[in-house]
Amino acid sequence: MAGKFHPLRRLRRLWQSLYGRAAGAAERFSQQTDEVIEQAEPIDFSSPSIPYYQTLANRISFVRVILYMVLLVFVVTTVISNSSLITYSNLYYLVKDIGAASLTAQSEAEHLSYPLSPTSSDFALFRGGLVVAGGSEVTAISGSGKQTMSQNVSYAAPAVRSSDKFYLTFGRGENSFAVYNSFVRVYSEDTEYPIFDACVGNNGYFAVVTRSRDYASEVLLYNDRMEKIANYHLGSYVTDVALNKDGDVLAITSVTSEEGRWLSKIHLVRIEKRITSETVEISGSFASMCGFISSDRAAVVMDDRLLILRPDGTINAEISFGDDEATLCAVSDGRAAILQQGDSHLSEQILTVYDRNGKQVYRLTVNADSSVNPLEGATAMTFGGNVLFIRTRNSVWRIAANGSTATFAEVGRDATDILAYDGDSLLVCFPAYARRMSAEDFTTP
Numbered sequence: 001m002a003g004k005f006h007p008l009r010r011l012r013r014l015w016q017s018l019y020g021r022a023a024g025a026a027e028r029f030s031q032q033t034d035e036v037i038e039q040a041e042p043i044d045f046s047s048p049s050i051p052y053y054q055t056l057a058n059r060i061s062f063v064r065v066i067l068y069m070v071l072l073v074f075v076v077t078t079v080i081s082n083s084s085l086i087t088y089s090n091l092y093y094l095v096k097d098i099g100a101a102s103l104t105a106q107s108e109a110e111h112l113s114y115p116l117s118p119t120s121s122d123f124a125l126f127r128g129g130l131v132v133a134g135g136s137e138v139t140a141i142s143g144s145g146k147q148t149m150s151q152n153v154s155y156a157a158p159a160v161r162s163s164d165k166f167y168l169t170f171g172r173g174e175n176s177f178a179v180y181n182s183f184v185r186v187y188s189e190d191t192e193y194p195i196f197d198a199c200v201g202n203n204g205y206f207a208v209v210t211r212s213r214d215y216a217s218e219v220l221l222y223n224d225r226m227e228k229i230a231n232y233h234l235g236s237y238v239t240d241v242a243l244n245k246d247g248d249v250l251a252i253t254s255v256t257s258e259e260g261r262w263l264s265k266i267h268l269v270r271i272e273k274r275i276t277s278e279t280v281e282i283s284g285s286f287a288s289m290c291g292f293i294s295s296d297r298a299a300v301v302m303d304d305r306l307l308i309l310r311p312d313g314t315i316n317a318e319i320s321f322g323d324d325e326a327t328l329c330a331v332s333d334g335r336a337a338i339l340q341q342g343d344s345h346l347s348e349q350i351l352t353v354y355d356r357n358g359k360q361v362y363r364l365t366v367n368a369d370s371s372v373n374p375l376e377g378a379t380a381m382t383f384g385g386n387v388l389f390i391r392t393r394n395s396v397w398r399i400a401a402n403g404s405t406a407t408f409a410e411v412g413r414d415a416t417d418i419l420a421y422d423g424d425s426l427l428v429c430f431p432a433y434a435r436r437m438s439a440e441d442f443t444t445p
Helices: 007-038 051-081 088-105
Strands: 111-113 122-126 129-133 137-141 147-152 158-162 167-171 174-180 185-195 197-200 206-210 217-222 228-234 237-243 249-258 261-270 276-283 287-294 297-302 305-309 315-320 325-331 335-341 348-355 360-367 380-384 387-391 395-399 406-410 417-422 425-429 433-438
Touching (some): 122 158, 129 158, 129 425, 137 174, 147 174, 158 197, 167 197, 167 206, 197 237, 217 237, 228 261, 249 297, 261 305, 287 325, 297 335, 305 335, 335 380, 335 387, 380 417, 387 417
Parallel strands (some): 237 287
Antiparallel strands (some): 111 433, 122 129, 137 147, 158 167, 197 206, 206 217, 217 228, 237 249, 249 261, 261 276, 287 297, 305 315, 335 348, 348 360, 380 387, 387 395
16 A cells, blocks of 8 residues: 655655755865865966866855755745644734834834723733723824724723733623734634633733632633633632733732631742643732732732742742731832831831842832822832832822932823833823823922
């Protein structure tokens, strides 16, 4: 019986043959060069044809042909191996995405305009621009102010999560989510139960928090091809979820009640060839927020402490808040900030910034009766690099990386969010537009 034809096997044999011939040609080329270097007689450059260089040119031409053939085999092999991904839609998306990405190199606009939402909007930075999830429309805007995408939606409580590759929108407590690139929706899904949270990694992996019939929480994990690769059923209620910047570690915090005491669980999922997970339980504390302070360290903010953990569940640092209640927190790549209300002096506020190892970088203590109080009425905090921005009732404060100086800028009471590109560039979001601010816009009080 005749054997089956295996194109990949034939291509592999052809590849090995061509590689062997190319390697042999390169070796002969090296030997020929050594012979010329070692020859005793000088070359007559006045001759119209020098035998050595003629032979050398022929050999180089042969090697060039071999390399072209190797390139052709590589292209054919790649096309055959990924034929299912080569579609008109994917090629169209690729060309469009390259065009949209090129907008990030254009000049930055001072104001980014977007439609006014009938409900409160949610905002996220994306590829040097801004994504706005409103109640009736999702809008993507480049850094130059050009609208690159608009999609009609219907969200009562819109939310958006972004990374370098995709952004994901959903309605809190609603039953659908969608994934977008710079210009188009690439995936959407309806879920049986409401969605409460989500996160996206820079590699395109994402996780969605919902629940199931038998469990209080369910976390659905997808790869960059929008394929569901795992789901986690939890008997406790998920409070936060985060992916590290590489998208290969997922952190989940959840809480439940046990004998009248809070029981917090921190689940660390390592996404490799084989997905593994570790769970850390903390009794008597409420885990409210998690994020990654570096690619290999998760920071978990609880009501009475800050934990920094490695992906294997090892606690790298544990910082107690003592009797001071934590009211705001922010976690970035390299730092974590905790704002606390003083217990002994209710008018006292304490801001502490830690590095990736849990070591204190600086600590500011401010009383409400101080003439200058950058912490009074704080409603949001975010990092731009190592610089911390704090939004208060009608202003934004900028605190230097070492905590030595605090400058501010008036923005008005209708500001809804702040998003920092870095320590020198900040977007202040309003209901219908975002205003770009730089370090020069902040002054000393």
